[in-house]
Amino acid sequence: xxxxxxxxxxxxxxxxxxxxxxxxxxxxxxxxxxxxxxxxxxxxxxxxxxxxxxxxxxxxxxxxxxxxxxxxxxxxxxxxxxxxxxxxxxxxxxxxxxxxxxxxxxxxxxxxxxxxxxxxxxxxxxxxxxxxxxxxxxxxxxxxxxxxxxxxxxxxxxxxxxxxxxxxxxxxxxxxxxxxxxxxxxxxxxxxxxxxxxxxxxxxxxxxxxxxxxxxxxxxxxxxxxxxxxxxxxxxxxxxxxxxxxxxxxxxxxxxxxxxxxxxxxxxxxxxxxxxxxxxxxxxxxxxxxxxxxxxxxxxxxxxxxxxxxxxxxxxxxxxxxxxxxxxxxxxxxxxx
Numbered sequence: 001x002x003x004x005x006x007x008x009x010x011x012x013x014x015x016x017x018x019x020x021x022x023x024x025x026x027x028x029x030x031x032x033x034x035x036x037x038x039x040x041x042x043x044x045x046x047x048x049x050x051x052x053x054x055x056x057x058x059x060x061x062x063x064x065x066x067x068x069x070x071x072x073x074x075x076x077x078x079x080x081x082x083x084x085x086x087x088x089x090x091x092x093x094x095x096x097x098x099x100x101x102x103x104x105x106x107x108x109x110x111x112x113x114x115x116x117x118x119x120x121x122x123x124x125x126x127x128x129x130x131x132x133x134x135x136x137x138x139x140x141x142x143x144x145x146x147x148x149x150x151x152x153x154x155x156x157x158x159x160x161x162x163x164x165x166x167x168x169x170x171x172x173x174x175x176x177x178x179x180x181x182x183x184x185x186x187x188x189x190x191x192x193x194x195x196x197x198x199x200x201x202x203x204x205x206x207x208x209x210x211x212x213x214x215x216x217x218x219x220x221x222x223x224x225x226x227x228x229x230x231x232x233x234x235x236x237x238x239x240x241x242x243x244x245x246x247x248x249x250x251x252x253x254x255x256x257x258x259x260x261x262x263x264x265x266x267x268x269x270x271x272x273x274x275x276x277x278x279x280x281x282x283x284x285x286x287x288x289x290x291x292x293x294x295x296x297x298x299x300x301x302x303x304x305x306x307x308x309x310x311x312x313x314x315x316x317x318x319x320x321x322x323x324x325x326x327x328x329x330x331x332x333x334x335x336x337x
Contacts, residue, residue, distance in 0.1 A: 004052050004053075004054075005052070005053050005095070006048060006049055006050060006051060006052060006053060007038065007041060007046070007048040007049075007051050007052075007053050007055075007056055008038065008048040008049045009053070010053045010056075010086075010090065010095060011034045011037075011038060011048065011086065013089075013093070013095075014034070014085075014086050014089045014090075015027070015030060015031055015034065017089065018030050018031075018085075029078055029082065030082040030085070032079075033078065033079035033080075033081075033082035033083060034082060034083070034086060036064075036067070036068075036079060037060075037064055037079075037082075037083050037086070039067075040060065040063050040064045040067045041056075041060060041063075043067070044060075044063055046060075053090070053095060053096055054096050056090075056096070058087075058098065058099055058102045058103050058106065061080075061083060061084070061087075061103050061106050061107065062106050064079075064080065064083055065080065065106070065107070068080065080107060084103060084104075084107065087100065087103055088100065122266070122269055122270065122274070123278060123281065123312075125262055125266060125269070125270060126161065126270065126274060126275060126278045128261060128262065129157060129257065129258060129261055129262070129270070130157065130158065130161055132257070132260075132261045133153075133154045133157040133158050133206075133257070134154075134158070134202070136150055136151075136153070136154040137150075137151065137154060137206075137209060145234050147213060148210070148213055148214060148217075148232075148234045149234045151206075151209055151210040151213050152210050152231055152232070152234065152253075153253050153256075153257055154206055154209075154210070155203070155206040155207045155209070155210040155231070156170065156231055156250065156253050156254075157253070157254070157257060157275070158200075158202055158203045158206045159199070159203045159206070159207065160254075160272055160275035160276065160279075161203075161275045161278050161279060161282075162199065162200040162202065162203040162279065163197050163198065163199055163200075163203060163279065164197070164276050164279035164280060164283075164297060164298050164299070165197060165276070166272075166273070166276060167247050167250045167251060167272035167273065168247045168250075169187060169197075170230075170231065170250060170272075171229075171231060171244060171245050171246060171247050171249070171250045172229075172244065173185065173229065173230040173231065174226065174227060174228065174229055174230065175211070175225050175226050175227075175228050175229070175230055176224075176225070176226025176227060177230075178199070178207075178230065180204065180208075183198060183199045183200075183201075183204055184196055184197060184198050184199065185197045185199070195299045197299075198297070207230065211230070214232065214242075217232075217240065217242055218242055220240075221241065221242050223242075228242050229242065229243070229244035229245070231244065231245045231250075232244065232245065233245055233249065250272055251271065251272055254270065254271060254272050254275075255267045258270045276298075277309070279297075279298070280294055280297075280298045280306065280309050281309055281312045283297050283298070284309055284310070284312070289310070291303060291306050291307060291310070294306050294309065
């Protein structure tokens, strides 16, 4: 391969290999990243279409980092990764020698550290979902099966929001796991560790409404009630038997009900785990920011996982402050004195 190929030609050669070896979305991201990289070179009077690739030095990475400061940290990380892979390609294809350890050092010293991903969820929309779920019990249905599905989905949504259960945990619950008098369940997690999950009054009532409607089906199984799943299938494939729902079914329940209430766009924003985010945030707000309590109720092994929700609690404090000090048009709360 000629050594006098230009930077632009080397980039195109690299992108050709990416197109063949990686997914389409990866190719699109790398293409955008390298276009931005070439803009950086252009701004430094190194036009990519004219500059020989041998004139490209490791310092260009430092320039690129500087130009990426206005981008989101996640985007910066992706684009810098693409640029580093480009340099690696130059070495692998014997196009030119590159001091890769120096580039790694520049990236380590100057690139922004990507922080922990903060939980994001549309709280107001989940409130709307829960209001809808509460009202589902009075919705008219065409038959017994449709009634069971309606009550099951209602109980499922409320349980996710009020217990913080993960979707696989909710789908795996058995009737015998729940102490109905104390409003709690014992889960066995990794390493055979026991964890306590607490149920609100409304979640227990929603579950009882559902299970009472399912009594005839469960009684016909001939199996002990404690061994039966809390959430059962009610599709034709179940054949009237009491079989547990899968995590896929759990996700589909959320997707279907969210679509009914909020539309298809919301179905992409709200997942079963969004209800867990809702639960942790509700605990923090209700407890005045008690991280230790939220950690225990969410069953986070590391409190750092709980601390990711602190910014959501702070946003609630901001709203409270605004309501107190700004609702009267900015007048002091003591202005009447």
